[in-house]
Amino acid sequence: MTTDRFIREITKQAGVAVLKRFGKDGALYLKTRNRLSVVTKADLLAEKIIISAIRKKYPDHGIISEESAHHRPDAEYVWTIDPIDGTLNFATGIPLFGTMVAFAHRGKVLLSAIYLPVTNELFFAKKGKGAYVNGKRIHCSRHREWATSTGVGPSGLRERAIKFVGKLLTEVKEKRIVYCTYGCMAVDAAYIASGRRDWYVVVSGQTHDYAPTVLLMQEAGCKVTNLRGEPWSLRDTEAVAANPILHKQILKLTKNV
8 A cells, every 4th residue: 555545544444533522522621721622532532543553554653643642753754743633623513623644755745635534525736737626626725816715813812813813804994804723733734725715814733734734735836834924834834735827926915824
């Protein structure tokens, strides 16, 4: 089995297992004192499925996973796992969540798989080979008019998010911009990559949030940078994504956030 097929299979397998628990699992415990940061039994089950498969097939590879201790994160080949992205949605009965896995070589993400169980959509990207959903090629939105665009942005209203949203509200006074937040970066990236929304801004996150999502959006034709407009890298904990025309407009709001 090729690595391409392997990443798709383990991501979907874990996502199917998660869906079977949907509506049954509430929060198992809080990762922090913040009630928005939760873990469920389904998170741990999905993680176990993915990690077990990787260790069996690629025992020398490193693993970075949201819920467990990292394993050889400085290895030449590294897998990055988010067993359930959008866990708060999952735990509270909102069907916007996904399973994400990325595969990197020496810090460069080569493969990405995102599975949205409720809609049975498997998004896949390969470096230099494009982005797909259920085997069909997808492309980011080609919408060119900032004043009538639809975007996805941060859901947690912390300091930087408040600053961005404040700038956006000032900007849209005489425009018809639509702003959404889904509480799930897997959904955000999938919708941007498939052209269902036009632009994307996120102001915080971790490696497991970005490794799968950024490659998918890039391979769908998005320009992806940090908030200052610099080429995005795995060191960044923020991202702006859109087609090149809209991307220029968004950076006017994010450069000083």
